[in-house]
Amino acid sequence: MKLATLRDGSRDGKLVVVRRDGQVHADAGAIAPNLQAALDDWERVAPALEALAAKLESGEIAGSPLDPAMLESPLPRAYEWVDGSAFLNHVILVRKARGAEPPATLTTDPLVYQGGSSRFLAPRDPIPLADESWGLDFESEVAVVLGDVPQGVKAEDAGRYVRLLLLANDVTLRNLIPNELAKGFGFFQSKPATAFSPFAITPDELGDAWKDGRVHLPLHTNYNGALAGDPDAAEMHFSFFQLLEHVAKTRSYTAGTILGSGTVSNADRARGISCLAERRMIETIEQGKPITPFMKIGDTVEIEMRDAEGRNLFGTIAQKVVAL
Amino acid sequence: MKLATLRDGSRDGKLVVVRRDGQVHADAGAIAPNLQAALDDWERVAPALEALAAKLESGEIAGSPLDPAMLESPLPRAYEWVDGSAFLNHVILVRKARGAEPPATLTTDPLVYQGGSSRFLAPRDPIPLADESWGLDFESEVAVVLGDVPQGVKAEDAGRYVRLLLLANDVTLRNLIPNELAKGFGFFQSKPATAFSPFAITPDELGDAWKDGRVHLPLHTNYNGALAGDPDAAEMHFSFFQLLEHVAKTRSYTAGTILGSGTVSNADRARGISCLAERRMIETIEQGKPITPFMKIGDTVEIEMRDAEGRNLFGTIAQKVVAL
Numbered sequence: 001m002k003l004a005t006l007r008d009g010s011r012d013g014k015l016v017v018v019r020r021d022g023q024v025h026a027d028a029g030a031i032a033p034n035l036q037a038a039l040d041d042w043e044r045v046a047p048a049l050e051a052l053a054a055k056l057e058s059g060e061i062a063g064s065p066l067d068p069a070m071l072e073s074p075l076p077r078a079y080e081w082v083d084g085s086a087f088l089n090h091v092i093l094v095r096k097a098r099g100a101e102p103p104a105t106l107t108t109d110p111l112v113y114q115g116g117s118s119r120f121l122a123p124r125d126p127i128p129l130a131d132e133s134w135g136l137d138f139e140s141e142v143a144v145v146l147g148d149v150p151q152g153v154k155a156e157d158a159g160r161y162v163r164l165l166l167l168a169n170d171v172t173l174r175n176l177i178p179n180e181l182a183k184g185f186g187f188f189q190s191k192p193a194t195a196f197s198p199f200a201i202t203p204d205e206l207g208d209a210w211k212d213g214r215v216h217l218p219l220h221t222n223y224n225g226a227l228a229g230d231p232d233a234a235e236m237h238f239s240f241f242q243l244l245e246h247v248a249k250t251r252s253y254t255a256g257t258i259l260g261s262g263t264v265s266n267a268d269r270a271r272g273i274s275c276l277a278e279r280r281m282i283e284t285i286e287q288g289k290p291i292t293p294f295m296k297i298g299d300t301v302e303i304e305m306r307d308a309e310g311r312n313l314f315g316t317i318a319q320k321v322v323a324l
Numbered sequence: 325m326k327l328a329t330l331r332d333g334s335r336d337g338k339l340v341v342v343r344r345d346g347q348v349h350a351d352a353g354a355i356a357p358n359l360q361a362a363l364d365d366w367e368r369v370a371p372a373l374e375a376l377a378a379k380l381e382s383g384e385i386a387g388s389p390l391d392p393a394m395l396e397s398p399l400p401r402a403y404e405w406v407d408g409s410a411f412l413n414h415v416i417l418v419r420k421a422r423g424a425e426p427p428a429t430l431t432t433d434p435l436v437y438q439g440g441s442s443r444f445l446a447p448r449d450p451i452p453l454a455d456e457s458w459g460l461d462f463e464s465e466v467a468v469v470l471g472d473v474p475q476g477v478k479a480e481d482a483g484r485y486v487r488l489l490l491l492a493n494d495v496t497l498r499n500l501i502p503n504e505l506a507k508g509f510g511f512f513q514s515k516p517a518t519a520f521s522p523f524a525i526t527p528d529e530l531g532d533a534w535k536d537g538r539v540h541l542p543l544h545t546n547y548n549g550a551l552a553g554d555p556d557a558a559e560m561h562f563s564f565f566q567l568l569e570h571v572a573k574t575r576s577y578t579a580g581t582i583l584g585s586g587t588v589s590n591a592d593r594a595r596g597i598s599c600l601a602e603r604r605m606i607e608t609i610e611q612g613k614p615i616t617p618f619m620k621i622g623d624t625v626e627i628e629m630r631d632a633e634g635r636n637l638f639g640t641i642a643q644k645v646v647a648l
Binding site for chain 1: 335364396397402403404407409433435437438439442443450452476497505506507508509510511512513514516517524570573574575577578648
């Protein structure tokens with residue numbers, strides 16, 4: 001099933017079920033007021049949501065037209081946003097871009113950072129930018145929403161804790177990163193609010209494309225109306241299951257925690273990019289210096305993923321940069 | 325007023341108001357079901373909670389005896405836990421201990437890290453430890469709970485966003501830090517679940533001791549029954565107001581975000597320590613090598629803060645290390 005969150009003036013929005021074609025929704029408020037409440041009580045709530053989704057799909061319930069501008073991120077705020085960096089091609093290129101070496105344990109020890117989670121942007125929210133010199137960049141990612149995860153879970157058991165999948169634009173301020181990382185405590189100011197896709201979907205919606213803790217489909221990013229890249233998300237070096245084992249080594253997680261893949265990136269240059277930092281590094285390698293600037297006021301980015309039949313699985317993240 | 329959260333089987337617990345002597349509580353469920361709900365609607369809720377607290381103080385309401393073992397951390401889970409490191413003596417000693425230099429911007433640019441916030445330990449919960457070789461350490465801190473914070477807030481306006489104060493034990497796995505920081509993304513596995521004090525109190529409870537965004541009182545830590553330190557929390561180099569300006573530079577925060585001071589530490593060695601890493605570094609300086617081991621199964625730590633009259637302001641964090 002596809003779930004979404006309608007803007008209703010409350011902090012957590014209103015939970016709705018969305019028809020597979022993304023055109024129509026049904027109010028799920030009688031089952032759970034919002035997505036966090038549904039995740040808090042998933043065993044009881046999920047079957048009722050599935051039943052509602054089946055009625056919407058069969059036409060037994062007509063539903064109401066869905067206005068994408070009225071959608072919040074599925075979780076407008078979450079108790080935790082943990083983002084991996086599991087596409088090695090991205091790690092190698094971005095580190096090279098800032099004159100840093102990839103970590104010695106690149107292929108054996110996952111990179112993850114703890115993101116801010118108290119206020120996410122909606123999928124069509126503008127990205128507010130106070131200063132263009134901060135070097136605004138998009139980062140197109142896949143992410144999973146977890147159930148309650150006990151400490152010490154192993155990768156082979158991790159699949160049972162994946163409740164939903166969604167896409168993310170992990171907005172980054174590139175020019176704030178070097179000074180911040182030099183201090184040793186990781187990202188902070190360089191990671192403003194992330195935006196997520198309109199729909200969070202259950203793994204079964206992906207069919208065979210959800211396999212071994214990876215999504216085996218290309219992720220499309222348009223930058224200012226032109227295709228920037230469509231790398232295959234299957235090239236994820238550490239699967240979501242391996243990332244979950246890594247992050248659960250020393251603590252447990254509440255239902256509703258979001259775990260991201262990191263920027264989707266393929267070694268095959270023909271697949272393009274999911275962030276401007278990669279393009280700038282490729283330009284540096286090929287032409288001696290970066291040509292593409294970071295995002296400016298008025299720039300747009302669109303992120304979506306389609307299945308083999310061309311269906312837009314998660315809806316489209318569509319954001320424009322505006323002056324704060 | 326003093327607020328606390330009673331364990332009631334729910335994820336967020338039940339909000340109660342606590343009498344100033346910490347002995348008796350009154351159910352605040354008719355005002356707000358839990359502390360997050362109260363913070364979400366603070367303008368409406370706070371006056372009703374204050375009125376209830378006044379009745380409890382005057383004896384108009386008798387209240388019920390408070391069992392500290394029944395208390396969760398005031399927010400058992402939070403939308404964000406941002407921890408500064410604003411005591412420079414701590415930064416200098418701990419960096420020296422792991423052979424690292426303090427950052428060049430030590431006195432001008434605050435250090436903060438994004439902590440995990442989806443599951444906190446209760447103030448009397450044991451600290452589960454899977455492996456003693458990880459180097460478990462306590463870190464005694466002061467923290468504030470914020471209201472809704474807009475992006476771009478300045479230090480001079482930050483006071484209005486401080487709703488509550490509390491204490492924290494920011495549990496750390498010291499021996500996991502070096503490899504983790506070498507990867508460049510900051511702490512992750514090295515920061516297991518944090519515990520907070522039994523009571524979250526409004527700033528007015530501190531009287532003159534809440535000044536310029538700092539708490540002007542000593543923070544007591546007992547380790548295995550002996551006083552480890554009582555450094556003055558007033559020696560915070562960056563105030564909570566300055567920390568808030570720093571973290572709000574590029575994003576906003578939902579009510580209920582917790583902002584920590586970092587380990588309380590004084591340059592005066594006679595005031596002792598609030599974490600074992602400092603003691604080990606002092607031993608290395610004075611005796612050539614660290615003598616004190618990190619925490620072992622069975623070890624205990626107690627953290628509390630008393631006012632000039634000896635009243636225990638936040639209740640006592642009292643934890644024992646147990647094998648996971």
